[in-house]
Amino acid sequence: MKINIEKEKNNELEKNEFNIKILFSGEIENVDKFASYISKYENYEDKIMVSDNNNLVSIYYKDIICFFSDKKYNYCRTKDKKYRIKSKLYEIERANSDFIRISKSCIINIDKVKSFNIGQTGKVVVRFIDDTEEIVARRKIKDLMVYLDERRV
Numbered sequence: 001m002k003i004n005i006e007k008e009k010n011n012e013l014e015k016n017e018f019n020i021k022i023l024f025s026g027e028i029e030n031v032d033k034f035a036s037y038i039s040k041y042e043n044y045e046d047k048i049m050v051s052d053n054n055n056l057v058s059i060y061y062k063d064i065i066c067f068f069s070d071k072k073y074n075y076c077r078t079k080d081k082k083y084r085i086k087s088k089l090y091e092i093e094r095a096n097s098d099f100i101r102i103s104k105s106c107i108i109n110i111d112k113v114k115s116f117n118i119g120q121t122g123k124v125v126v127r128f129i130d131d132t133e134e135i136v137a138r139r140k141i142k143d144l145m146v147y148l149d150e151r152r153v
Contacts, residue, residue: 050083069105103137
């Protein structure tokens with residue numbers, strides 16, 4: 001099977017939306033197999049495998065408030081629960097553009113931030129939608145401000 005791929009940018013599509021048109025000659029069976037293969041990718045990057053009491057479950061990145069390290073393990077926190085993850089924090093940092101590292105041990109989901117408290121002492125405190133808080137490391141404050149400015153938050 002020979003596959004030719006043409007790419008064309010369309011600014012009218014939503015973020016991470018693709019339209020695929022398959023032109024073919026031959027049997028429809030091969031096209032159906034190929035379309036099925038592509039559709040499996042649809043939610044692949046939107047989920048992460050986590051450990052919940054020795055059970056592996058997948059959760060959506062959009063539901064995660066933050067990723068953090070505690071002793072030698074890494075975790076993610078949702079509104080309801082804390083899960084252990086096998087991924088390294090530096091891998092998570094690159095997984096989704098909605099996440100930014102605010103300290104050596106914490107990566108936050110910017111969509112789950114309720115507010116930023118910029119104190120007079122130069123300390124920045126992030127308050128999440130579940131009213132928990134994390135402190136931004138001093139060396140990460142500039143990166144956070146640039147990130148927020150780029151996103152116009």
